[in-house]
Amino acid sequence: MASEKELSDFLKSVEKRAFKRALYAVRDDDAALDIVQDAMIRLAEKYGDRPPAELPLVFQRILSNATMDWFRRRKVRSGVVRNFSDFEAPGDDGSFDILETLEALNGSPAFESAADSVSRGQILEIIESQVEQLPARQREAFLLRYWEEFDVAETAAAMGCSEGSVKTHCSRAVHALAKALKAKGIEP
Amino acid sequence: MNHPHMILSSGGLETLQSRFALRVAGRLSQSADELPHDITERLKAAREQALERSRLARRAEASAGVQVTGNGSSASLALGGGARSERWLKLASLVPLLALVAGFLLIDHLRVKSQIRAAADIDTALLADDLPLAAYSDPGFVEFLKAPRDR
Numbered sequence: 001m002a003s004e005k006e007l008s009d010f011l012k013s014v015e016k017r018a019f020k021r022a023l024y025a026v027r028d029d030d031a032a033l034d035i036v037q038d039a040m041i042r043l044a045e046k047y048g049d050r051p052p053a054e055l056p057l058v059f060q061r062i063l064s065n066a067t068m069d070w071f072r073r074r075k076v077r078s079g080v081v082r083n084f085s086d087f088e089a090p091g092d093d094g095s096f097d098i099l100e101t102l103e104a105l106n107g108s109p110a111f112e113s114a115a116d117s118v119s120r121g122q123i124l125e126i127i128e129s130q131v132e133q134l135p136a137r138q139r140e141a142f143l144l145r146y147w148e149e150f151d152v153a154e155t156a157a158a159m160g161c162s163e164g165s166v167k168t169h170c171s172r173a174v175h176a177l178a179k180a181l182k183a184k185g186i187e188p
Numbered sequence: 189m190n191h192p193h194m195i196l197s198s199g200g201l202e203t204l205q206s207r208f209a210l211r212v213a214g215r216l217s218q219s220a221d222e223l224p225h226d227i228t229e230r231l232k233a234a235r236e237q238a239l240e241r242s243r244l245a246r247r248a249e250a251s252a253g254v255q256v257t258g259n260g261s262s263a264s265l266a267l268g269g270g271a272r273s274e275r276w277l278k279l280a281s282l283v284p285l286l287a288l289v290a291g292f293l294l295i296d297h298l299r300v301k302s303q304i305r306a307a308a309d310i311d312t313a314l315l316a317d318d319l320p321l322a323a324y325s326d327p328g329f330v331e332f333l334k335a336p337r338d339r
Binding site for chain 2: 015033040041043045145146170177
């Protein structure tokens with residue numbers, strides 16, 4: 001059972017990333033704060049007696065549910081369709097070479113001059129904007145897998161889907177991000 | 189077709205993907221670390237509120253599980269006990285219903301008994317009473333006497 005200090009330390013360690021995750025989904029500071037607060041309270045009230053090792057997975061699941069609840073409450077149909085569908089981004093003509101792009105973004109100096117010409121804050125803004133534009137499931141898989149550093153099985157458990165789906169979502173997310181960032185001349 | 193990327197295995201692709209994804213994640217972490225002061229303060233307030241709720245929940249749980257012991261070893265009242273106490277509460281809620289049914293049965297039994305007693309009293313009074321002389325001249329009574337016993 002997590003002690004109060006362990007729970008406090010855990011919440012402190014995840015609160016900023018949780019806020020950002022919620023913000024990428026709902027695109028509104030106040031709503032994202034409400035969602036994080038709701039998730040924290042649900043965790044503290046109902047799952048505070050869980051062992052500390054279980055808290056990250058449980059919290060991410062609660063955060064996802066809290067975000068879904070927010071969308072349900074809002075009942076903004078267009079927003080739900082835009083944010084919760086898994087359709088691919090428009091303009092996917094199939095001519096994009098993921099290997100070429102990844103290799104280039106992972107070390108080629110070709111983009112350095114472009115990146116240098118944009119301020120660091122602007123680069124962050126563009127990257128975040130591209131993350132926001134990912135389909136919801138792809139974004140969730142990507143953030144859990146690479147930002148929260150869950151393994152594939154943990155990500156699948158947090159998302160309530162199969163490990164194969166997680167791999168597919170992650171791969172598509174990376175593909176889409178690489179393509180979008182390349183188009184803007186951004187090296188992450 | 190000598191495409192240079194064809195020599196990369198799927199493992200190589202995954203490595204490239206992971207490396208790229210981790211770099212993006214690193215950028216996102218930078219962004220998260222640079223949240224505005226008002227947002228971090230509101231997050232802190234939210235965290236404290238959650239911890240306060242956790243404290244209340246723990247306190248409520250502890251008080252539900254507490255055992256109140258009376259003076260002496262014979263008198264003790266145990267609260268809590270989880271599923272077992274819930275089962276007892278359900279059983280206890282059936283007691284008034286059972287009492288009501290038992291009451292109806294008792295009332296019915298007493299009513300039948302009093303009717304029997306009243307009929308017996310009438311029969312006793314009739315049998316013990318002297319037969320009036322006029323009864324012997326009553327045609328109905330004569331018919332009654334003539335009728336078979338099992339009627």
